[in-house]
Amino acid sequence: MTDVLILGAGYAGIRAAKTLSKFAPQNTTITLVDKNTIHAEKTQLHEVAAGTMPADKITFDIRSILPKSVNFVQAEVKKVNVDAKTVDFVDHDTMAYDYVVVALGFRSESFGLPGADENALPLEDIPSAEKIFETIEAHVANYAKSQDRKDLSIIVAGAGFTGIELLGELTHTVPKLQAKYNTPDIQVTSMEMATRILPMFDESLANYAMEYLQDHGINMMTGTKITKIEPNAVVYGDGESEKRVYGNTIIWTVGVSGSDVIAESGFEQRRNRVVVTDKLNLKEHPEVFIVGDVSAAMDPSSNRPYPTTAQISTREGNLAAKNIASAIQGGALEPFTYESIGTVASLGGADGIAQVGAKQRKYKGFMAKVLKRAVVDKSLFEDANLSTMFKKGRWPL
Structure with missing residues (x-):
């Protein structure tokens, strides 16, 4: 035995x-x-955080998908x-x-940045993703009473893969919240230390993503070194001076x-x-x-x-x-060998970028989003089973 x-x-x-x-x-x-007894497809957490997908759409019961020969202990x-x-x-x-x-x-990981653990919302599991959207909506709803523009300011610290996909979803969430609560414009700001986003993609695709987000109202601040997180502001260095971007919702996707x-x-x-x-x-x-x-x-x-x-x-x-x-x-x-079959990033409902196959073919726009949905369905099929894929997958388009 x-x-x-x-x-x-x-x-x-x-x-x-x-x-x-x-x-x-x-x-x-x-x-x-x-x-936990529930598995979450963590590559889709950004959708829950932005309120564009309910948590039960990206989760399934672990016991229900295991072979009979595998015991499960919580x-x-x-x-x-x-x-x-x-x-x-x-x-x-x-x-x-x-x-x-x-x-x-x-x-x-907060990397020891002052105030990050206390004042920013991490994105790491279903509860934290749900808390992010609850916080966003609560602040937007509170604006009618507070008249505080910080309630209408959302800051995403970090423009890595997760941060960019979250920003893409927020381009759909923000107009709906603005209409629901009849508020002035809601400002979403991305703050990233690197000068170029998504280095795993060809530069033309990264530029497409950057332009897409900017065209949809996201304030993209690259080359910005965050030095501190305060309760309602992200502090960054600008030469020898210190500046702030104010907002009551601060989301941490740095690493x-x-x-x-x-x-x-x-x-x-x-x-x-x-x-x-x-x-x-x-x-x-x-x-x-x-x-x-x-x-x-x-x-x-x-x-x-x-x-x-x-x-x-x-x-x-x-x-x-x-x-x-x-x-x-x-x-x-056997030794571990790996060759990527490609990388796909979502930019919200019907857009994205993709670089796939041995020849790293490049796609952007709706075709990339089709590929992203195929990746999600494939993951559900392999991680769970066919019936879970049909119940929780992204087809038909």
């Missing part, structure tokens, strides 16, 4: 559980552990004890393992780090990401596989870690499961 624990039911964890159920010997016990991981081959939990008895897949996902369980467990890490071998495990503890947002799998072509994306996470989960199944049976382990 071999006991395999999979910690985290995100993209990597669910894929590892499903793949392991296919390839592991029959006397293998597979247990998937997550503190518990919050506290610490992985690699020497003892056990896992401690906040709300469950300690569990032992022969192999473990650590796939605990990300958390929002993420891995789960704090990584540091708590004593792993050698940076921003709670652990460098793994090319087999996705630890050299000193080959029974420990680390995948997804807590893994720093190295790209041999650049000698840098692969980025943390859902596409990479699912592939890592898949390979970790195959390697565990092979190890149980005394077989060889």
Whole structure:
């Protein structure tokens, strides 16, 4: 009997559980552990945060989509004890393992910026996404009483992938809220330290996204170094002087780090990401596989870690499961190889940018949005099942 624990039911964890159920010997016990019973398609959190999609459209019950050979335990991981081959939990008895897949996902990272944790709203899960939209609407509704223009100012700190997709959705939300509450113009401001957005895309596509957002009323402030977050303002440096953008809704999408369980467990890490071998495990503890947002799998072509994306996470989960199944049976382990099938970013209801395929073909506008919807449906099909895709997917257009 071999006991395999999979910690985290995100993209990597669910894929590892499903793949392991296919390839592991029959006397293998597979247990998937997550503190939640609901899986969220986190690549779509920006829609919930902008109020353009209800949370139940991007979530599903974890137990309902697991193979019968996979056990599910709802518990919050506290610490992985690699020497003892056990896992401690906040709300469950300690569990032992022969192999473990650590796939605990990300958390929002403030990088120690003064006031960020206290005064900005992170976007990291369903509750935080719902809180963002509730805050936006509450402030807009309050304007009739307050007459405070800060109630009509939304600031998005960070113009990375998530920030840009959130801004795209807000171009649809803002006019509706303005009409609903009969307010003057609602101002949305994006503040980003880099001078160019979306470096993972061809510059022409990044420029298209920039122009789209500006044409739809977003104040894009690139090359802006944020120095502090106050209760109703984002402070930034302008030469030797200090300036402020005022707003009562401040959203933080600057960056993420891995789960704090990584540091708590004593792993050698940076921003709670652990460098793994090319087999996705630890050299000193080959029974420990680390995948997804807590893994720093190295790209041999650049000698840098692969980025943390859902596409990479699912592939890592898949390979970790195959390697565990092979190890149980005394077989060889395969190295992780990765080639992107493309990148697609939504810019709201019917627009987007895409760079896909071996030739990195470029698309923008409605065709890119079609591709984005196809990506969402494919994810629902692979993470859950066909019936979930039909119930929660984005077809027909």
